[in-house]
Amino acid sequence: xxxxxxxxxxxxxxxxxxxxxxxxxxxxxxxxxxxxxxxxxxxxxxxxxxxxxxxxxxxxxxxxxxxxxxxxxxxxxxxxxxxxxxxxxxxxxxxxxxxxxxxxxxxxxxxxxxxxxxxxxxxxxxxxxxxxxxxxxxxxxxxxxxxxxxxx
Amino acid sequence: xxxxxxxxxxxxxxxxxxxxxxxxxxxxxxxxxxxxxxxxxxxxxxxxxxxxxxxxxxxxxxxxxxxxxxxxxxxxxxxxxxxxxxxxxxxxxxxxxxxxxxxxxxxxxxxxxxxxxxxxxxxxxxxxxxxxxxxxxxxxxxxxxxxxxxxx
DNA sequence: CTAAAAACGTTTGACGACAAACAAAAGCCG
DNA sequence: CGGCTTTTGTTTGTCGTCAAACGTTTTTAG
Numbered sequence: 001x002x003x004x005x006x007x008x009x010x011x012x013x014x015x016x017x018x019x020x021x022x023x024x025x026x027x028x029x030x031x032x033x034x035x036x037x038x039x040x041x042x043x044x045x046x047x048x049x050x051x052x053x054x055x056x057x058x059x060x061x062x063x064x065x066x067x068x069x070x071x072x073x074x075x076x077x078x079x080x081x082x083x084x085x086x087x088x089x090x091x092x093x094x095x096x097x098x099x100x101x102x103x104x105x106x107x108x109x110x111x112x113x114x115x116x117x118x119x120x121x122x123x124x125x126x127x128x129x130x131x132x133x134x135x136x137x138x139x140x141x142x143x144x145x146x147x148x149x150x151x152x
Numbered sequence: 153x154x155x156x157x158x159x160x161x162x163x164x165x166x167x168x169x170x171x172x173x174x175x176x177x178x179x180x181x182x183x184x185x186x187x188x189x190x191x192x193x194x195x196x197x198x199x200x201x202x203x204x205x206x207x208x209x210x211x212x213x214x215x216x217x218x219x220x221x222x223x224x225x226x227x228x229x230x231x232x233x234x235x236x237x238x239x240x241x242x243x244x245x246x247x248x249x250x251x252x253x254x255x256x257x258x259x260x261x262x263x264x265x266x267x268x269x270x271x272x273x274x275x276x277x278x279x280x281x282x283x284x285x286x287x288x289x290x291x292x293x294x295x296x297x298x299x300x301x302x303x304x
Numbered sequence: 305c306t307a308a309a310a311a312c313g314t315t316t317g318a319c320g321a322c323a324a325a326c327a328a329a330a331g332c333c334g
Numbered sequence: 335c336g337g338c339t340t341t342t343g344t345t346t347g348t349c350g351t352c353a354a355a356c357g358t359t360t361t362t363a364g
Contacts, residue, residue, distance in 0.1 A: 010220040013208025014269055015201060019280055019288060020182050022295035024197065027179050028222045029299045030172050045176065046320080049167060056165025063342060068162040070180045072322050077344060079320085099329045099342040117166055127301050128171055131294060136171060139294050142283060143174035147181045149279050198350080215312060224352050229314060231350085251312040251359050 030127060037123045041116050042086070046071065048120060050079060051113050054089060054103045061100040088112060182279060189275045193268050194238070198223065200272060202231060203265050206241060206255045213252040240264060 015021045034045050043051075049069045054060065057068075062080065066073040080103070083089040088109035091101040105113065128136050167173045186197050195203075201221045206212065209220075214232065218225040232255070235241040240261035243253040257265065280288055 010205060010212060010216055011208040012205070012220075014204045014272075015208075018272070018276060019292050019295070020186065020197065020272075020276060021201060022292055022299065023175070023179055023182060024201075025222060025299040026295040027175055029301060030175060033301075034172065044320085045172065049173060049176075052166045053162060053164070056163040056167075060162060061342080064162055068164075070177060073343070074323075074345080075321055097330070097342085101343075120166075120170070120172075124170060124172060127298055130297055130301065135290075135294060138287075138290065140171050140174055142287060142291050143171070143178040145282055146279055147174065147177040149181060149185075149282065196350085213312080225313070226315080226353075227351055249312085249360075253313075 033127060034120070034123055037119050037126075038116060041112060041119070043112075043116055047079060047083065048116060050076070050083065051088065051105065051109065051116070055105050055110065055113060058104050059092075059102040061094070061097075062103065063100070065103060083109070185279060186272070186275055189271050189278075190268060193264060193271070195264075195268055199231060199235065200268060202228075202235065203240065203257065203261065203268070207257050207262065207265060210256050211244075211254040213246070213249075214255065215252070217255060235261070 012021075031045060034048075038044070038048065046069065050065060053065055053068050057064070062076050063073055065071075066076045071079075080089060080091065084091060087106055090104050090106055092104060094100045094102050128139070131139065164173075183197060186200075190196070190200065198221065202217060205217055205220050209216070214228050215225055217223075218228045223231075232241060232243065236243060239258055242256050242258055244256060246252045246254050280291070283291065
């Protein structure tokens, strides 16, 4: 019995019925593929999200960005330091509120993001291409429902 | 325009079409709720996964466990140190292969796991309860497809 | 049978994430 | 106004994770 484990594989037991477990496995695969696809750009999923959000909401504050990608604001500090260090993003002190920075993409940031988007598009196709268009829509809808569940 | 951002919310831009982004958000919510529900037991999703797998495959090795939950074997060392320190798991040197340990649950581990399972069941219901049974089956199926995608 | 290669568990180092504490600025309200 | 509270960005500490290097043991090849 025990010696056949290698052949038969490990039993999932209680985990087998849990969607949460499958969700985690899916995300591990997703991250793996994303990382490999975007390695030349030194872009992780989180960094990519930040860049896209800054592009789509030029001038937004760090808090607004943090909330939108569900990241702690303290985490964002190092992330922006990195992107700013690579010349992709700029922190511009807000003229109206001296506490906040306005985040904007540099020209170089925009240029890199354009290329990165193509890679991400391919990446999504690799991971979800097997699913039909309606399946993908369903999946997206359900994931949204999960992340907007009400606490009690 | 910019001053209405707080009201209208942040635009997702390119992120809006990405399933990967939704997947990440869903997992943030999932982890949040799981953590809150299992806090009294000091059990995280990963630890829970390890306990369940050891229960369902008593005597398996660290490598087998690491692969099954897709965790680096080095990560597992500290995790098992923790569980062993709390008296939930035991590392037993394999009699047939002196390189490996056989992982087994202690009586206390089994007892705690029984209680934890109930909490996790409730947690899953909270997160996925809104979805119909067939929706949940679909979701699970699709997530499996994603995590078993072939690297080209 | 023996030398080379691979597997296993561990240690160490790097990195990304959260949480708590802080100073500065803005908002609130008597 | 003028003081208290809240918000914002940052620093520091902790934790979970991966990757690389290492010693021990097993497996494989010649």
